[in-house]
Amino acid sequence: EDQVTQSPEALRLQEGESSSLNCSYTVSGLRGLFWYRQDPGKGPEFLFTLYSAGEEKEKERLKATLTKKESFLHITAPKPEDSATYLCAVRQGAQKLVFGQGTRLTINP
Amino acid sequence: GAVVSQHPSWVICKSGTSVKIECRSLDFQATTMFWYRQFPKQSLMLMATSNEGSKATYEQGVEKDKFLINHASLTLSTLTVTSAHPEDSSFYICSARETSYEQYFGPGTRLTVT
Numbered sequence: 001e002d003q004v005t006q007s008p009e010a011l012r013l014q015e016g017e018s019s020s021l022n023c024s025y026t027v028s029g030l031r032g033l034f035w036y037r038q039d040p041g042k043g044p045e046f047l048f049t050l051y052s053a054g055e056e057k058e059k060e061r062l063k064a065t066l067t068k069k070e071s072f073l074h075i076t077a078p079k080p081e082d083s084a085t086y087l088c089a090v091r092q093g094a095q096k097l098v099f100g101q102g103t104r105l106t107i108n109p
Numbered sequence: 110g111a112v113v114s115q116h117p118s119w120v121i122c123k124s125g126t127s128v129k130i131e132c133r134s135l136d137f138q139a140t141t142m143f144w145y146r147q148f149p150k151q152s153l154m155l156m157a158t159s160n161e162g163s164k165a166t167y168e169q170g171v172e173k174d175k176f177l178i179n180h181a182s183l184t185l186s187t188l189t190v191t192s193a194h195p196e197d198s199s200f201y202i203c204s205a206r207e208t209s210y211e212q213y214f215g216p217g218t219r220l221t222v223t
Contacts, residue, residue, distance in 0.1 A: 032210050043202045043214035044153070046111070087152065091210055095141055099152045 002027045002092045006100035013078060013107050021073040021103045023088030032091040033071050035064050037084045038102070044087055047073075078107045112136050113205050115215035122193055122222055129189045130218045132203030138183035139205035143212060144176070147200045159186055193222040 003026045013019055025033065032051055036044035048057045050066040057064050061082065063074040073086055085104045089097040112135040122128045132142060141160050145153040157178050159165035165178035175197075177189040186205075190197055198221050204212040 034211065036214075041200075041217070041219070043113075043115075043204075043217045046211050046213055049209075049211055095206065095210060096143075096155060096158065097212060101152045 002090060002098050004088055004090055004098055004100035006086075006088050006103050008103060009101065010104040011106070013075075013105070015079055015107055015109050016077050018074070018076045018078070020075070021086055021105070023071040023073070023100055024069060025071070025088075025090050027090050027092070030090065033066055034089045034091070034097060035071070035073055036087040036089065038087055039084050047086075075105070078105075080107045080109050083107045111207075111211075111213040113203065113213050113215040115203055115218050117218060118216060119219040120221070122220070124194055124222055125192055127189055127191045128193055128220060129187055130201055130203075130220075132186045132188070132205070132215055134184045134205045134207075134213075137205075137207045139186075140183075140208060141206050142180055142186040143204045143206075144178060144186075144188050145202045145204065147202060147217075149200075153202065156188075190220065193220070195222045198222045 005024045007022045035047040038044040048064040053068045055066050061076050065072045083106050085102040087102045089099040092098045114133045116131045144156045156171045157165045157167045159178050159180040161180050161183050167173045180186040202217040204214040206212050
């Protein structure tokens with residue numbers, strides 16, 4: 001059964017303090033790993049898709065990387081507006097997404 | 110691009126009544142639309158997948174007679190919660206995909222059943 005586990009569950013950082021969020025996955029043949037950002041009371045916002053080990057993608061202060069067993073979302077010099085829940089998902093079957101439980105990130109000014 | 114809207118953003122209804130939620134892809138034609146449910150501080154739970162013009166595919170444990178899904182066009186899907194009860198109170202979110210596998214999510218609908 002495909003599984004996605006995110007850690008830590010919650011992370012509190014000071015503004016400017018870089019860190020990484022982890023997404024470990026167990027799938028039979030990865031066909032896409034997705035990162036989303038979700039603000040309270042809103043729908044998830046698409047960030048990145050990664051397909052193969054070694055792939056990296058960047059957007060502003062965020063960089064996503066992928067290995068054969070896990071993905072990392074690196075946050076460099078975060079700002080308070082980066083506070084959100086970050087969700088990781090893998091594609092299951094033709095088009096379904098299996099989501100992890102998310103990491104609640106808080107950036108203190 | 111890839112904007113998905115939902116209406117209403119929040120709704121309060123009385124127990125036993127039905128409520129309809131609309132999901133629209135505004136700037137693309139959605140090959141497939143998905144409906145999710147999310148409880149506080151929990152992740153998204155897929156309820157059903159729908160393709161335009163065909164019956165929705167429901168996830169195990171989701172009552173198809175209670176959660177009616179209609180995907181009438183390539184830009185519109187509706188979720189009707191029939192005979193709603195307080196336990197149906199939740200945050201309902203739709204998503205849509207075009208030809209790639211990224212799903213783009215709507216802003217969500219907060220349903221409260223009193």
